[in-house]
Amino acid sequence: MRFLAFLLFAMLVGMPVGDSSAQSAVLWMSVEPAQPVNGSPVLFRVWVDKPLKSLSGIWLGHRVTFEFDSASRAWCGLAGVELGTAAGSHPLRLELISTNDTRSTSIQTVTTGQGSYAxxxxxxxxxxxxxxxxxxxxxxxxxxxxxxxxxxxxxxxxxxxxxxxxxxxxxxxxxxxxxxxxxxxxxxxxxxxxxxxxxxxxxxxxxxxxxxxxxxxxxxxxxxxxxxxxxxxxxxxxxxxxxxxxxxxxxxxxxxxxxxxxxxxxxxxxxxxxxxxxxxxxxxxxxxxxx
Ligand SMILES: [Zn+2]
Known part of the structure; x- marks a missing residue:
């Protein structure tokens, strides 16, 4: 029940993506905060319909380490937006490694805004x-x-x-x-x-x-x-x-x-x-x- 609630949450606020290169693996992703600005820490939660050995990402020039959270059944990765980052769409490149060592990639687009600083x-x-x-x-x-x-x-x-x-x-x-x-x-x-x-x-x-x-x-x-x-x-x-x-x-x-x-x-x-x-x-x- 809790998993279904999370999945529903992800489908509502995330970006359901059928990923052609991921060998039929389907993933959903949520971004917290929903509208990150320059200076924000960011948490990515990724749900995949198949078990994985590992998931890693590259975003804005930084490596994002994901760990599986059994409570939400999501892969969670912490990232950040540097103060000097311009507002816009920034691709998050995810690398999935399946339990039988098959590698696949998925590109998600994450949009960041401009914070107002005094x-x-x-x-x-x-x-x-x-x-x-x-x-x-x-x-x-x-x-x-x-x-x-x-x-x-x-x-x-x-x-x-x-x-x-x-x-x-x-x-x-x-x-x-x-x-x-x-x-x-x-x-x-x-x-x-x-x-x-x-x-x-x-x-x-x-x-x-x-x-x-x-x-x-x-x-x-x-x-x-x-x-x-x-x-x-x-x-x-x-x-x-x-x-x-x-x-x-x-x-x-x-x-x-x-x-x-x-x-x-x-x-x-x-x-x-x-x-x-x-x-x-x-x-x-x-x-x-x-x-
Ligand atoms: Zn201070």
């Missing part, structure tokens, strides 16, 4: 705009460290179910806002800011492995959790750590206390969602029903 003007301590020689060395070392650590993500899915907010407070600045620091440097806000008084407990948004938990120049107290399949969550400006690098954490576990360390204008919690090297909107991830 601008804001910020003032921070001038040392963050003009770091001295020692600070520049530190910044370079930390950049190299992050590059190295972010590259070694788990190939297994470590998250379980939907993501939960790290604090129960309001959002004070959305993802993607165009920012001007001290009247000059321009950047995009690559995460989501929550109001958080000093010392507010910060919870892991989902289960995973802590790959960074240390003080950084720009981020201040930083915790990064690897959730597998290229998906990381990052928690910035912390005043204290309640976890250590290499630890496994579960959803809702307290990993640190909020603060005002690093490049900040005042105390708050910044969270980032990084997928395969690109930053995505945490607010959208928080609304998604993930397997």
């Amino acid at each position: 601008s804001s003007i910020l003032t921070v301590d001038d040392k963050f705009m003009s770091p001295n020689a020692d600070e520049q060395v530190r910044i370079r070392q930390e950049r190299a460290l992050k590059r190295d650590v972010f590259r070694r993500g788990s190939r297994q899915q470590l998250w379980k179910g939907g993501f939960a907010a790290p604090v129960d407070n309001i959002v004070t600045e959305a993802f993607g806002v165009r920012r001007i620091f001290n009247g000059r440097q321009r950047s995009r806000h690559q995460g989501l800011d929550f109001r958080a008084a000093l010392g507010t407990p910060v919870k892991a948004m989902n289960s995973g492995e802590v790959i960074l938990a240390r003080q950084m120049f720009y981020e201040g107290g930083l915790v990064v959790i690897d959730h597998g399949h290229g998906l990381l969550t990052m928690y910035l400006h912390l005043s204290d750590f309640k976890t250590t690098e290499g630890s496994r954490v579960s959803k809702g576990q307290i990993i640190g206390l909020s603060g005002a360390t690093g490049r900040v204008t005042s105390e708050h919690l910044h969270v980032g969602v990084r997928w395969q090297g690109t930053y995505l909107d945490p607010a959208i991830l928080l609304t998604m029903k993930l397997p």
Whole structure:
């Protein structure tokens, strides 16, 4: 009954496609959110009328790893749309491998829109705009460290179910806002800011492995959790750590206390969602029903 409900859902919102190249396999697909924009995480659910050994995809230049979800009987794959991606139709190339090792492909078209992103003007301590020689060395070392650590993500899915907010407070600045620091440097806000008084407990948004938990120049107290399949969550400006690098954490576990360390204008919690090297909107991830 549950499977039929899902199938009906897929046929309503998805794109039923008879796939000629897939050796008579028929597939249906749903896309969540239904109308992704630049900056969105995206979940593809694919139902196939035959058992498969594996399903993988390529979309917008990224590999999409699918895993079979027995609850919905769908193959689920997490993807994302970079902020710089223009609105339009983007082909998703799926490769199906049947239980007898027959390969077939299917091309699905997924349309993305343009998100509406505001601008804001910020003032921070001038040392963050003009770091001295020692600070520049530190910044370079930390950049190299992050590059190295972010590259070694788990190939297994470590998250379980939907993501939960790290604090129960309001959002004070959305993802993607165009920012001007001290009247000059321009950047995009690559995460989501929550109001958080000093010392507010910060919870892991989902289960995973802590790959960074240390003080950084720009981020201040930083915790990064690897959730597998290229998906990381990052928690910035912390005043204290309640976890250590290499630890496994579960959803809702307290990993640190909020603060005002690093490049900040005042105390708050910044969270980032990084997928395969690109930053995505945490607010959208928080609304998604993930397997
Ligand atoms: Zn922020």
